[in-house]
Amino acid sequence: xxxxxxxxxxxxxxxxxxxxxxxxxxxxxxxxxxxxxxxxSIDRKWKRVQDWARSPPALARDxxxxxxxxxxxxxxxxxxxxxxxxxxxxxVDPDRLPAEARGAIGQLDRWRxxxxxxxxxxxxxxxxxxELLALGRAVLASARRADENVDGIVRLSSxxxxxxxxxxxxxxxxxxxxxxxxxxxxGLPPPPSLVAERPRVEEIHAALAREAACxxxxxxxxxxxxxxxxxxxxxxxxxxGSFADPWPPLGIVRPAREIVVVRKALADSLVATFPHRHSxxxxxxxxxxxxxxxxxxxxxxxxxxxAPPVVGRWLRQIAEIDRELDRQVE
Numbered sequence: 669x670x671x672x673x674x675x676x677x678x679x680x681x682x683x684x685x686x687x688x689x690x691x692x693x694x695x696x697x698x699x700x701x702x703x704x705x706x707x708x709s710i711d712r713k714w715k716r717v718q719d720w721a722r723s724p725p726a727l728a729r730d731x732x733x734x735x736x737x738x739x740x741x742x743x744x745x746x747x748x749x750x751x752x753x754x755x756x757x758x759x760v761d762p763d764r765l766p767a768e769a770r771g772a773i774g775q776l777d778r779w780r781x782x783x784x785x786x787x788x789x790x791x792x793x794x795x796x797x798x799e800l801l802a803l804g805r806a807v808l809a810s811a812r813r814a815d816e817n818v819d820g821i822v823r824l825s826s827x828x829x830x831x832x833x834x835x836x837x838x839x840x841x842x843x844x845x846x847x848x849x850x851x852x853x854x855g856l857p858p859p860p861s862l863v864a865e866r867p868r869v870e871e872i873h874a875a876l877a878r879e880a881a882c883x884x885x886x887x888x889x890x891x892x893x894x895x896x897x898x899x900x901x902x903x904x905x906x907x908x909g910s911f912a913d914p915w916p917p918l919g920i921v922r923p924a925r926e927i928v929v930v931r932k933a934l935a936d937s938l939v940a941t942f943p944h945r946h947s948x949x950x951x952x953x954x955x956x957x958x959x960x961x962x963x964x965x966x967x968x969x970x971x972x973x974x975a976p977p978v979v980g981r982w983l984r985q986i987a988e989i990d991r992e993l994d995r996q997v998e
Contacts (some may be wrong), residue, residue, distance in 0.1 A: 713935035720877035723831035737775035738796035757853035762810040780820040791882035799883040814859035835876035858997025873945040
């Protein structure tokens with residue numbers, strides 16, 4: 669009788685353990701299962717993204733003068749703000765600019781004359797976007813006409829939009845917008861260089877592709893290269909970083925699968941929006957449909973591009989610049 673009771677107890681424990689294991693497995697499986705799409709198909713789509721992300725060859729020219737300009741102007745950003753250069757329509761005599769700002773403007777002109785390149789793309793660094801904005805404001809506030817320095821800002825705007833990652837491209841848009849506002853405030857026609865190199869809708873898709881390529885590269889570098897049993901590892905929530913929500917059971921993830929999910933999600937989004945890249949309304953609608961954070965991926969939740977609000981703001985800026993340029997040129 670005792671043995672029979674003991675057997676039933678043991679069977680009950682086994683059933684509970686098996687049930688708990690099955691439940692845990694059903695909760696964990698979506699976090700470690702590879703996508704239904706073959707990896708080869710995902711890689712072919714990703715190759716298209718890499719092609720779209722390539723900058724024009726001319727932008728690979730040396731960017732040393734531009735980086736020097738960033739270094740020179742960085743210590744005097746607050747001094748430039750104190751001169752009121754953050755205000756729209758600001759005007760200042762060039763002699764009132766700090767010597768460092770004048771030196772940075774000289775480096776900008778040297779960069780323009782050397783071809784206006786951004787150098788080899790390195791996803792781990794940017795060109796100092798805050799400093800470039802300060803440089804643009806210094807040039808425009810001190811310019812009395814559309815001179816070589818203003819052309820330098822127009823070239824900088826174009827290069828950042830056509831070759832920078834997303835934040836750099838957004839700074840390029842801001843510089844184009846500031847140049848249009850400068851010409852209107854001065855009662856001058858827009859610089860011919862800006863009319864020729866005005867922002868275009870198709871630049872947005874290319875910038876998103878460059879951002880996707882860097883996002884994938886940085887995610888791949890940050891994912892552990894030595895997973896544990898069965899290719900699994902445990903990710904712990906960082907108290908300093910953003911938390912993905914929901915979080916996988918016990919933090920168990922499959923690093924190789926995480927990168928495939930990121931690659932697939934980014935490629936699917938960019939492939940879906942590519943046919944609409946010339947039409948503002950269609951491109952925005954496609955972006956809203958396509959850029960959705962994939963479920964059950966820690967890395968994707970933390971790094972996925974939140975593109976729709978950025979694209980919407982960018983398209984509004986392009987429309988405003990086009991209206992202003994067309995009005996001033998008439």
